Amino acid sequence: MNRRALVTAGTGGIGLETAVGLAAAGYAVTVVGRDAGRGGSAVERINAAGTGTEARFVTADLSSLAEVRSLAERVTAGGALSVLVNNAGAMFDDRRLTPEGIEASFALNHLSPYLLTELLLPALRAGAPSRVVNVTSGSVRIPTGRIDTAERKGSYYGLHAYGRAKLANLAYTLDLARRLKGDGVSVFAADPGGAVTTMTTGTMSSSHVVAPWLRPFWPLVRTAFRRTTSGTPAQAARSSVAAATDPALAGRPGLVVGPDGLPLSPPRRATDPRLAEAVRTLSRRLAPLTGEDR
Numbered sequence: 001m002n003r004r005a006l007v008t009a010g011t012g013g014i015g016l017e018t019a020v021g022l023a024a025a026g027y028a029v030t031v032v033g034r035d036a037g038r039g040g041s042a043v044e045r046i047n048a049a050g051t052g053t054e055a056r057f058v059t060a061d062l063s064s065l066a067e068v069r070s071l072a073e074r075v076t077a078g079g080a081l082s083v084l085v086n087n088a089g090a091m092f093d094d095r096r097l098t099p100e101g102i103e104a105s106f107a108l109n110h111l112s113p114y115l116l117t118e119l120l121l122p123a124l125r126a127g128a129p130s131r132v133v134n135v136t137s138g139s140v141r142i143p144t145g146r147i148d149t150a151e152r153k154g155s156y157y158g159l160h161a162y163g164r165a166k167l168a169n170l171a172y173t174l175d176l177a178r179r180l181k182g183d184g185v186s187v188f189a190a191d192p193g194g195a196v197t198t199m200t201t202g203t204m205s206s207s208h209v210v211a212p213w214l215r216p217f218w219p220l221v222r223t224a225f226r227r228t229t230s231g232t233p234a235q236a237a238r239s240s241v242a243a244a245t246d247p248a249l250a251g252r253p254g255l256v257v258g259p260d261g262l263p264l265s266p267p268r269r270a271t272d273p274r275l276a277e278a279v280r281t282l283s284r285r286l287a288p289l290t291g292e293d294r
């Protein structure tokens with residue numbers, strides 16, 4: 001039987017290319033997204049690349065923690081899981097809250113993959129040797145300040161909120177890799193570099209993603225963004241596919257895998273145990289696990 005892989009936001013962009021890569025490597029892939037039409041097209045494309053196992057689509061809006069919990073139940077009911085790629089992520093040009101009242105960047109880019117991973121640990125242990133891949137971003141180098149609340153004090157701008165949530169998630173990823181060492185579940189971060197996707201052609205085309213003082217220079221900033229996100233989603237997906245499948249990474253959890261499939265150095269802040277502790281406390285408060293989930 002083919003080993004099972006789950007790719008969140010796997011119906012478009014980098015996630016779809018990751019799903020295609022995993023199917024080609026022999027995994028039975030399930031992709032998650034909000035739109036059934038995009039889900040159906042993704043399944044067709046993944047099946048065309050796969051080795052005979054039917055891909056599946058599951059609907060969930062991963063900015064809702066209630067939907068994350070229900071997704072985890074459905075995936076767990078399917079049995080052992082060998083690969084979890086937490087690929088869902090987005091940048092918003094305006095401040096918005098999730099149905100649970102949490103700032104949306106923090107919810108989608110950190111709390112959702114945190115909660116999904118914690119809830120799927122029993123299935124991942126059953127599928128061991130298994131891997132968790134959390135998709136990170138160069139934006140982790142941007143934020144300043146503590147991470148002990150979902151939102152920082154002060155005015156909102158998209159790139160800061162996104163980078164802050166991605167930094168929280170990277171600190172969690174490196175912490176989890178240490179926590180699960182020797183458990184059969186290896187945890188990696190994947191940095192896709194930059195690619196032309198809905199995210200980069202959508203929200204990243206609004207000057208509201210950058211700090212107010214930078215907005216007068218928006219044409220220059222926009223050109224720089226375009227340059228750094230000009231790759232194809234397929235190139236960008238190499239980081240996640242390598243992190244999920246490369247045998248050379250076996251026994252080396254806690255690495256950040258770059259777009260060429262090779263390890264990158266994380267920023268020092270992401271490795272600070274005090275940041276990991278703050279993120280752990282905040283995540284447990286905002287996305288609590290019940291006694292049974294722990």
Ligand SMILES: NC(=O)c1ccc[n+]([C@@H]2O[C@H](COP(=O)([O-])OP(=O)(O)OC[C@H]3O[C@@H](n4cnc5c(N)ncnc54)[C@H](OP(=O)(O)O)[C@@H]3O)[C@@H](O)[C@H]2O)c1
Binds near residue numbers: 061063086108
């Ligand atoms: N593109 C880049 O240059 C770049 C650079 C660094 C890091 N990243 C990271 O790479 C990952 C993928 O980014 P991308 O650029 O490929 O993004 P994208 O093109 O915007 O991703 C599209 C996918 O996300 C799904 N999606 C969006 N919101 C969702 C939600 N709330 N719940 C469930 N699925 C959702 C979409 O399906 P539906 O619309 O049907 O829900 C679709 O499958 C993200 O974590 C991003 O932060 C991207």
